[in-house]
Amino acid sequence: MTDDDHVFKALADPTRRFLLDLLFQRDGRTLKELESGLAMTRFGVMKHLRILENSGLVVTRRSGREKLHFLNAVPIRMIHDRWIDKYREREVSALLALKADLEKKDEPS
Amino acid sequence: MTDKAATTQVYRIVIKASAQAIWDAITKPEWTERYAYGGRAHFDLKKGGRFWHQASAEMKSVGLPDELIVGEVIESDPPRKLVHTWHPMFNADTAAEPHTCITYEIQENQGGMCTVTLTHDVTGAPLVAGMVPGGGDPVRGGGGWPWTLSDLKSLLETGKRM
Numbered sequence: 001m002t003d004d005d006h007v008f009k010a011l012a013d014p015t016r017r018f019l020l021d022l023l024f025q026r027d028g029r030t031l032k033e034l035e036s037g038l039a040m041t042r043f044g045v046m047k048h049l050r051i052l053e054n055s056g057l058v059v060t061r062r063s064g065r066e067k068l069h070f071l072n073a074v075p076i077r078m079i080h081d082r083w084i085d086k087y088r089e090r091e092v093s094a095l096l097a098l099k100a101d102l103e104k105k106d107e108p109s
Numbered sequence: 110m111t112d113k114a115a116t117t118q119v120y121r122i123v124i125k126a127s128a129q130a131i132w133d134a135i136t137k138p139e140w141t142e143r144y145a146y147g148g149r150a151h152f153d154l155k156k157g158g159r160f161w162h163q164a165s166a167e168m169k170s171v172g173l174p175d176e177l178i179v180g181e182v183i184e185s186d187p188p189r190k191l192v193h194t195w196h197p198m199f200n201a202d203t204a205a206e207p208h209t210c211i212t213y214e215i216q217e218n219q220g221g222m223c224t225v226t227l228t229h230d231v232t233g234a235p236l237v238a239g240m241v242p243g244g245g246d247p248v249r250g251g252g253g254w255p256w257t258l259s260d261l262k263s264l265l266e267t268g269k270r271m
Contacts (some may be wrong), residue, residue, distance in 0.1 A: 077243070
């Protein structure tokens with residue numbers, strides 16, 4: 001899988017998106033804090049966090065005895081730049097082409 | 110973006126380049142002017158050395174100060190780790206906040222890839238904390254670290270900007 005595949009796969013799950021939202025609200029949380037927001041076993045939450053970590057969307061840091069989870073927005077930014085901007089541009093140019101086309105038809109032949 | 114209680118932000122990107130190339134792109138002015146917001150970063154790479162980010166001609170033309178961001182080098186271990194303070198002077202409100210601290214860690218992986226982790230300790234600086242995650246239009250200064258690192262990756266891997 002490419003890096004993009006890992007990110008899309010990680011984002012394709014509501015629990016993982018919920019975990020990202022929790023970190024978006026407040027960054028640097030422990031597993032214990034994160035699992036308290038979910039009706040799921042600790043093991044289940046850990047599994048989701050591992051997928052998020054492997055995709056680069058979550059980065060962990062040790063702080064004393066605690067492992068803190070941070071949201072890393074960089075992969076989302078890259079998806080935005082590579083995919084969303086690209087298609088938005090095409091949409092705009094398609095509209096411009098349509099406009100040019102229509103205007104041409106308005107001209108008396 | 111985040112709660113004010115959050116004092117540290119972490120940004121990570123994988124770049125296909127040598128650790129030295131990435132180190133140079135972060136610490137040398139001839140590189141920093143080629144990506145993200147541009148401008149020339151000047152580092153005196155020793156403990157206690159001065160750091161300052163010099164505004165580009167374009168930034169100065171819109172009234173930004175020559176010394177855009179100032180700071181001090183805390184630790185320099187080329188090409189693996191750089192710690193320095195970061196105090197934006199381009200805005201009176203952020204200038205009034207205490208200085209923040211940035212740590213770059215560059216880790217070499219297999220296959221000529223490096224993992225770059227930028228940790229920004231924004232303790233006591235809520236305005237900076239709200240500014241650096243970006244989320245706005247990069248052209249209007251809203252790109253933040255995700256955009257900056259993404260653009261750095263583009264430049265090093267393709268020789269071109271995004």
